[in-house]
Amino acid sequence: DQQVKQNSPSLSVQEGRISILNCDYTNSMFDYFLWYKKYPAEGPTFLISISSIKDKNEDGRFTVFLNKSAKHLSLHIVPSQPGDSAVYFCAAIRAGSNYKLTFGKGTLLTVNP
């Protein structure tokens, strides 16, 4: 049973436009969410996170939005750059789980020059 879902396996956008990556979760006990970026044959790198007590967190070109009632979060990248082309993983932490991460399957973002 997949508790963190990224329903779009891939997304293609033009350089300079907005990229929106979506993530849905089913477990209402998740209370912290993270986004990771991963290039092929490398380890993921942390991008941005958000606590369930917030609905928005911003860091430079990256903004994460959380809609708890819909169990949905999204990562916005503005403006998108070719170097942003990578796989983006959404992950969630449930309180009382030893702070383990549960990952989605990822979305491959391609930013075209």
Added chain:
Amino acid sequence: DGGITQSPKYLFRKEGQNVTLSCEQNLNHDAMYWYRQDPGQGLRLIYYSQIVNDFQKGDIAEGYSVSREKKESFPLTVTSAQKNPTAFYLCASSLRGGYNEQFFGPGTRLTVL
């Protein structure tokens, strides 16, 4: 520089052989994790350790074993009991006991022939 190292980058083994993947960190993190990534899949947790001399099974621990004799090291053994060992293996570490991001190593690609 502080970070996580995994060696080797690529590893080939014959079916039926045990193989040990190395993971070392100098971030002074208490918690360490092993994940497996398969094509089109997210990261799945194999084992994790919150502190030296203690570790717990993750979601897919069957066919794997670990040890945590030192804070800096968390080796993973892929045994012959693992039915589909060919995968990309990622090691991570984090501060213990909180909503802390995990830092990942570069990964080891294991191919069993």
